Amino acid sequence: MATILDIARLSGVSKSTVSRVINNHPHVSEDSRKRVMKAIEELSFVRNARGVHLRIKSTNTIGVTIPVLDHPYFSPLVSKIAEKCRKAGYKIVIFQTYYSIDEEYEIYEKLTENELDAVIITHTLLSEEEIKQRVGDKIVMVCNEPLQTGCLDVFSLNESEAVYSATRYLLKEGRNYLLFCADEERTPLQQQRWEGFVQAHLDLNKTCTIQQKISGYSTIEEGIILGDEIFLDKSNYDGILAGSDFLAVGLLTSAKKHGVSVPKELSIIGFDNHPICLTTFPALSSIQNQTEMMVNDLVTCLLDRLGQKKFSTIRRVYKGELIIRGT
Template sequence: MATIEDVARLAGLSRTTVSRVINDQPYVTEEKKEKIMDAMHQLGYVPNSSARRLRSQRTETIAVLLPRVTNPFFGHLIEAMEREASEFGYQVIVCQTHDKKQKELDYLQLLKTKQVDGVIMASLSNDWKTIEPYLESGPIVLCNEYMETDQVSMVHIDHRQAAYDATVHLIEQGCSTIAYATGSQETHITCERKLGFQQALADFHLPFDENLEIKDALDVKDGQKVFAFLQQQNKKVDGIFTGSDEVAAGIVYAAAQSGFSIPEDLSVVGFDNQMISLLMVPSITTVQQPVAEMAMKTIQVLVNKMKSSQQQHEQRFVYPYELLKRKSTERISLKESASS
């Protein structure tokens, strides 16, 4: 097996010069670089990447913090991030926080102990004052999550406006008693969506009933529980906005099992345009995010930060979303077609 000394001997240059080229260091002429690369090719010499990373104190690894990989949205996000990161020579490790504050901080220690070069936070449970000190150890970029600070770059949609638009759609379809099913109350996104939901009700002079806010609804089984909960309420709920297509699918399924008609008896809106929203009968109205584009931009922003030796200006990239209107909310069009 060829060694660095063999490369130096064949190229007619010093071991130090060969080492400089291998580690992308300056002060080596293009002519010498070509000689060294040619010698490496002839000998089949492959640099020891682990040793190179150790010398440069880089791991070429990115940590992505997210609540749970079983959510298809985060699965698609990670897949797109991994593809883009590999284009820059980085690998991605997935860190599930389950929306736990301490678990989030435990994973941020990877940055502090130099086990990763940068961190992407696709969920955020702690307040920014708690996260901020970790910036001293390396770059952090928020994806999907956001907050009011100029100390970190962010890539996201406007979750508050998306929730507002979805709720207004329910109201325009004739819903007047609308429930809200949310995930963990520890994240900033759920707070933003709740504000959008409340604003839509207020703009149309509808009350916000705290008893119709169902928390910690995350998957299909939780959606079934949400429907059972709504059935126990004295008020007749005729619409519901959920923060997940999985939850929305559970509600639609449970409603069908109970003889309910969707959307005539209950209109349902999901979030993220997961495949299940299209496969359910009826298909589920949902909010679509440009997942791949957001993932690629996040990786690009983080890689630029990791490779730059200078302080960079923090940026916020707000991507457009789309409310996909489907059968689970088409009350008015159904009534119009029936009367014609």
């Protein structure tokens, strides 16, 4: 008996496209639809009504996208999401995308093939339009990534404003040459942070160049490596906005190793205000995220969507808080 996989191979399209054709999904090109229907005819495919019924039944499973599991921010974020969903009777499946668009596509295929009830996106390299094209009317929610969307529920921090405030603070404190650190600069989140960094310079009539942005660092170990490069090179940075608290801790460790006085010669501000900020000396300044509030609102909305409640798309933006300590 022919399967959906057989049809996909013969027609040269993905399994999710075959599934969309079989289920009369509107977001399929006419060319793809014709190829699938031709393959169905050639293979004498018979749709198993009982199987379809079983597939569209609730799985009580929510997919969560995450770039890498050991990321210092995403790991605790997903832990909070999993805890809230478990209490509501849903289990979580974590999908690592490894910053790959193809990996994202595979997750959305599982959603359209009814292997998942919904997907929570914590990180994406795709636009709203690209995501909607893949998932159709399935339930997708965005947590953390600040997509400017009109048809997906989004819960995110005001990244631009948070970095703007921290940058402005350092500049007004007399820091003249700041370094901005991003982990994966292609994402909307990191782009908004950079915009806030640049705008703070513009508003205070300070020069800001692309040379003040660096990416690809997020862990303590990477912070030490980056710090060693900066301090051995005798660069004239006198302030650093790190993309995470863990990166900031690594930079602080390296600064001490190279005899750079913090905060006398160099200021460092982390991001997310993890408890690790209280373990360093001096204690690490950071930007407080609103993860707990964000996850609570997200899961409440998710449960309403799964319960088939009808309401307008939600976009909730949270304000970060600059926590000044010793760095």
